[in-house]
Amino acid sequence: xxxxxxxxxxxxxxxxxxxxxxxxxxxxxxxxxxxxxxxxxxxxxxxxxxxxxxxxxxxxxxxxxxxxxxxxxxxxxxxxxxxxxxxxxxxxxxxxxxxxxxxxxxxxxxxxxxxxxxxxxxxxxxxxxxxxxxxxxxxxxxxxxxxxxxxxxxxxxxxxxxxxxxxxxxxxxxxxxxxxxxxxxxxxxxxxxxxxxxxxxxxxxxxxxxxxxxxxxxxxxxxxxxxxxxxxxxxxxxxxxxxxxxxxxxxxxxxxxxxxxxxxxxxxxxxxxxxxxxxxxxxxxxxxxxxxxxxxxxxxxxxxxxxxxxxxxxxxxxxxxxxxxxxx
Numbered sequence: 001x002x003x004x005x006x007x008x009x010x011x012x013x014x015x016x017x018x019x020x021x022x023x024x025x026x027x028x029x030x031x032x033x034x035x036x037x038x039x040x041x042x043x044x045x046x047x048x049x050x051x052x053x054x055x056x057x058x059x060x061x062x063x064x065x066x067x068x069x070x071x072x073x074x075x076x077x078x079x080x081x082x083x084x085x086x087x088x089x090x091x092x093x094x095x096x097x098x099x100x101x102x103x104x105x106x107x108x109x110x111x112x113x114x115x116x117x118x119x120x121x122x123x124x125x126x127x128x129x130x131x132x133x134x135x136x137x138x139x140x141x142x143x144x145x146x147x148x149x150x151x152x153x154x155x156x157x158x159x160x161x162x163x164x165x166x167x168x169x170x171x172x173x174x175x176x177x178x179x180x181x182x183x184x185x186x187x188x189x190x191x192x193x194x195x196x197x198x199x200x201x202x203x204x205x206x207x208x209x210x211x212x213x214x215x216x217x218x219x220x221x222x223x224x225x226x227x228x229x230x231x232x233x234x235x236x237x238x239x240x241x242x243x244x245x246x247x248x249x250x251x252x253x254x255x256x257x258x259x260x261x262x263x264x265x266x267x268x269x270x271x272x273x274x275x276x277x278x279x280x281x282x283x284x285x286x287x288x289x290x291x292x293x294x295x296x297x298x299x300x301x302x303x304x305x306x307x308x309x310x311x312x313x314x315x316x317x318x319x320x321x322x323x324x325x326x327x328x
Contacts, residue, residue, distance in 0.1 A: 004058040008035040016058055019066045020046060051253055051280030055243040061282065068109055078111055078134035085111040091255040093134055096142045097122055098156075107256035108285050162260045162290060170315045171205025176232040178283060179210065180239035180293075181217035189299050190238045196304040197236070204312070211237075224286035234264065235291035236307065237283050238299060245275065249293040251285055252278020260290035268294060268310030272303070 004013060014033040020042045021027070030036035040056035047054040050065045058066070064086060071087035078085055078093060091109035098104055102122045105114035116132050123130045126141050167173070177198050179190030191214055198208040209230055211223040218226075227235050241247075248269040250261030257278055265276035272294070284291045296303055 001060055001063060004035060005056070006035055006037070006040050009033050013039070016043075016063075016066065019070060023066075023069055049254075051278055053242070053244050053279075053281065065280075074136060074139040079132055080111055080113070080116040088255075090115065091253070093119070093142075095255050096146060100142075100145055103158075106251075106258075106285075106288065107253070109253075109255070110286070156256075156259070159258055159260045159290070163263060166315060168315060168317065169205070170201065170311060173206045173234065173315075174209070174230065174232040175201055175206050175311075176209050176211060176227040176230060176235045176287075176289070177201075178223055178227070178235060178237035179212065180220075180237060181212060182239075182242075186240045187217055189240055193299045193301065193304040194238055196301045197238075197307055200305060200308040201311070204308075220282040221286060224283050227287045227289065227291075232289050234311075235283065235287050235289055236264075236268075236311070237291065237293040238307075239293055239295050240299070241295040241297055244295055246296050247275040247277060247294075248272065249277060249279040249281075249284065249295065251280065251291060253280040253285070258284075258290055261292055264290055264292045264311070264314060267314040268292060268307050271306040271310040271313070272296065 004016060010033060013035045016035075017027045017030070017032060017039060020039070023046065025042040025046050027036075027039040027042040030038035043058055043062065044054045044056045046066070046069075047056075047062055050069070052062055052065060068087040068091075071089040073089040073092040073096075075089060078090055086109055088109060090111045091107050093111075094104040094107045094109070094115055097115075097118045098107065100122065102118040102125070103114065104118035105112070119134055119138070120130055120132055122128075122141075123132075123138070126145075128137060128141060177194045179187075179194035181187040181190070194210055198210055201208050209227075209232065211226060212218055224235075248265035250265040251258040252262075261284065262276065262278070269276040274296070279293065281293065283293060294303075294307055
């Protein structure tokens with residue numbers, strides 16, 4: 001889709017404004033259909049709440065989040081399809097199934113194969129029709145069981161297991177390094193530090209994979225899926241902060257958060273003297289392995305070395321240098 005930003009107008013802008021209003025974000029004093037300062041502020045407020053980069057521009061990720069936020073569990077039948085269904089209703093289904101012990105993987109709001117498997121296991125356990133359709137019957141059964149028991153979800157348990165079984169050395173770990181490439185400036189700025197970081201980790205015995213080549217710029221979602229195919233132990237991404245605060249970011253949304261990702265982010269942030277906080281951008285949301293995004297303006301070899309030190313501290317069990325942590 002095209003980007004919608006300040007100065008644009010038309011039916012698409014009106015649609016964006018209508019969705020913002022429905023979610024409680026006023027675009028006053030703009031008129032309907034005009035993307036002015038009020039709409040920019042509303043978009044930024046929505047982006048901040050959803051853990052996206054708050055740039056006031058409606059691109060593919062913000063648009064998907066706007067659409068997803070409009071769905072509530074029980075409002076439509078959820079099932080596995082191509083393209084996959086997305087929405088807050090999917091995230092709520094995942095959260096509830098996970099809390100009951102039916103593993104759907106990360107609570108990411110995407111109805112993929114793990115969500116289907118968790119739903120089928122729930123239907124079999126509750127002697128419902130094993131059709132992979134989450135309609136009113138499934139929602140009512142979830143409501144009934146949720147009143148009886150609510151536990152930490154399987155995604156939370158898996159995160160804690162990752163931390164509990166973390167080896168005492170980084171040697172042998174498979175680490176996916178992702179130099180962001182949203183434009184040519186960032187494409188160049190992140191490449192050399194990513195290579196340096198990879199070389200340092202390889203010298204320590206880790207196996208590293210860089211998400212792209214020097215002259216390519218695959219979309220963030222494609223790079224996330226590539227990490228999943230490689231079955232890595234951790235994802236470390238490098239980017240320029242642009243409109244975001246410099247810091248280290250881990251996955252966190254309204255429905256879920258990664259304690260393993262937060263531990264990685266905190267350890268790296270301690271070596272960079274920056275904050276760490278949660279975000280729900282694709283490289284954090286769509287990767288199975290714990291992931292962190294390091295957003296620093298002056299990316300260089302020294303920064304790469306300090307990121308590596310943060311990872312060394314994490315694996316060795318050394319306490320990170322605690323700094324102010326920002327939004328948790």
